[in-house]
Amino acid sequence: xxxxxxxxxxxxxxxxxxxxxxxxxxxxxxxxxxxxxxxxxxxxxxxxxxxxxxxxxxxxxxxxxxxxxxxxxxxxxxxxxxxxxxxxxxxxxxxxxxxxxxxxxxxxxxxxxxxxxxxxxxxxxxxxxxxxxxxxxxxxxxxxxxxxxxxxxxxxxxxxxxxxxxxxxxxxxxxxxxxxxxxxxxxxxxxxxxxxxxxxxxxxxxxxxxxxxxxxxxxxxxxxxxxxxxxxxxxxxxxxxxxxxxxxxxxxxxxxxxxxxxxxxxxxxxxxxxxxxxxxxxxxxxxxxxxxxxxxxxxxxxxxxxxxxxxxxxxxxxxxxxxxxxxxxxxxxxxxxx
Numbered sequence: 001x002x003x004x005x006x007x008x009x010x011x012x013x014x015x016x017x018x019x020x021x022x023x024x025x026x027x028x029x030x031x032x033x034x035x036x037x038x039x040x041x042x043x044x045x046x047x048x049x050x051x052x053x054x055x056x057x058x059x060x061x062x063x064x065x066x067x068x069x070x071x072x073x074x075x076x077x078x079x080x081x082x083x084x085x086x087x088x089x090x091x092x093x094x095x096x097x098x099x100x101x102x103x104x105x106x107x108x109x110x111x112x113x114x115x116x117x118x119x120x121x122x123x124x125x126x127x128x129x130x131x132x133x134x135x136x137x138x139x140x141x142x143x144x145x146x147x148x149x150x151x152x153x154x155x156x157x158x159x160x161x162x163x164x165x166x167x168x169x170x171x172x173x174x175x176x177x178x179x180x181x182x183x184x185x186x187x188x189x190x191x192x193x194x195x196x197x198x199x200x201x202x203x204x205x206x207x208x209x210x211x212x213x214x215x216x217x218x219x220x221x222x223x224x225x226x227x228x229x230x231x232x233x234x235x236x237x238x239x240x241x242x243x244x245x246x247x248x249x250x251x252x253x254x255x256x257x258x259x260x261x262x263x264x265x266x267x268x269x270x271x272x273x274x275x276x277x278x279x280x281x282x283x284x285x286x287x288x289x290x291x292x293x294x295x296x297x298x299x300x301x302x303x304x305x306x307x308x309x310x311x312x313x314x315x316x317x318x319x320x321x322x323x324x325x326x327x328x329x330x331x332x333x334x335x336x337x338x
Contacts, residue, residue, distance in 0.1 A: 005278050007330035008312060013071060015287050015320035016313075017045060022063065023077050025049045028292050029063075030315035033111035034070075034301025035160075035222070037118070041067045042140060043301070043313070044080070044109035044120065045321060052248040052292070059083060060105040062122070064140060070303070070311055071323065080141065081106050090124065090133075093148050102127050110300060112158040112222045114167070119195070121156040121169075124148070132156040132171055134195055146195040152176075155218040159269065161225065166191040168269055169198065170232075172218035184208070185216040187234060189270045202270045205234065205262065212258055212279050215239040220259065220299035224310065228332055229273055230264040233280065233299040233312065246294030246317075257296040258282050259314065263335045274335035281314070281324055291317025304328060 019026045024047070032045035043065040050058040061079040081089070086106045094102045104125040112119045120135045120143055129151025135143035149156075152174050159168040169192065174185045189204040207217045213236030220233030238256040247253035259281040263274035283295040294317050301313030308328045316322040 006281050006324075006326075007334055008281055008310075008324035008326040010285060011071065011323040011325060014285065014322040015316060016071060016323045017043070017065065017073055017075075017321035019047075019320075021065075021073065021075055022047055023075060024061070024063075024079065026061075027052060028319045030318050030321060031108045031298055032300050032313055032315065032321045033109045033121070033221070034303065034311075034313045035111050035113050035118070036303065037066075037113070037140075039068070041070045041303075042111065042118075043067070043073060043321070044111050046107045046109065047079070048292075053250045060107050062106060062109055080143075086124075089143070089145065090148075093145075094126070098127060106133070108154070108300075110157050110222065112160050114158065114161060119158050121158060123154040123156075126151075130154055134158070134169075136195065147192075147198065157219040157222050159230065160222050163191075163269055164267065166193060167195055170204065170219035172216070174216070183216045183237070183239070185218065187217055187219055204264075204270060205272055207236075209275075210236045210260060211277050212260070213237055215255065217260075221302035221312065223264065223269075224302055224304045224328075225266070226304075226328065226332065228263060228335075229266055230269050231302075231328075231331060231335075232262050232264055233302050234260045234262060235298055236260050236279075246290045248292045253293055255293070255296075256283065257298055259297045259299045259312070261331065261334060263332075272338055274337050276334040277336055278334065280331075280334070281312070283317070285316070285322075287320055287322065288316040291319030293318040 026047040048058040062081040063079045065073040065075045110121040132149040134147045155172040157170045187205040190201045192198045215237040223230040223232040240254045258279045261276040261280040265271040298315040303311045
């Protein structure tokens with residue numbers, strides 16, 4: 001099944017990662033980061049375990065999968081991070097007076113190869129706010145923590161190479177107080193010499209600039225370098241006031257997540273030079289429409305192959321990981337100059 005206006009084709013084997021593929025108790029696997037590694041591919045993914053109707057009781061882990069072709073994946077037998085490993089790993093970041101329960105979970109991984117090292121971006125829930133983090137590794141199992149943001153920030157993504165000698169990061173703060181309680185959040189960009197010290201924060205893309213969304217936006221996958229600019233995915237949300245969407249959870253769900261596409265200047269990535277005015281991908285397939293949160297497309301991996309084919313990995317319905325592919329030239333043709 002293919003969105004009529006989309007340059008991407010859903011892979012016939014979708015979903016490429018499902019709860020049945022996970023060697024620990026799991027009821028959903030989604031929002032994965034994917035990149036090239038040695039002679040194949042690696043994926044960092046999120047799993048949730050627990051009763052479907054009660055998300056507050058979920059146990060979240062981050063796992064690692066490997067693939068030779070980008071389609072068929074083998075999951076490592078143990079997660080990289082479970083709750084105990086996360087608390088041990090991050091204990092130096094929090095005051096001991098709040099105890100072990102200060103850190104709740106790490107989730108929504110993104111992964112980028114920079115200078116032959118793997119950089120891991122993540123969100124971390126704490127008792128005092130949601131924060132973003134960055135770590136790096138050479139073996140995918142031992143991660144050196146570089147940076148934790150102030151609350152409230154998440155959806156962090158790194159560019160796959162330095163620009164003008166600096167690491168470049170996209171993220172999405174969510175200032176509810178300043179927005180009067182509305183979920184109308186934007187994408188910001190910043191830079192760093194070392195992954196530890198970040199500055200030059202700038203607003204990159206505002207939620208009201210998206211023609212196919214009416215609520216928050218946020219970064220998707222690490223961008224792809226092309227001759228025309230940094231081809232960059234994002235997610236946009238349509239909040240449906242007049243209908244309910246499918247959900248396993250108790251209560252109602254009315255937020256549709258849609259993948260979008262923009263083009264950033266190669267030398268000055270803080271400048272948006274083009275955007276697709278139509279969604280890159282919108283939920284249509286059954287595994288996208290029905291699950292924990294139905295009608296969700298959340299891009300997390302974006303890979304350009306040598307033959308010009310682009311792979312986009314995305315979380316579908318907050319339940320499985322799926323793959324869509326298309327030609328780079330077709331994706332670029334959807335971009336309209338700003």
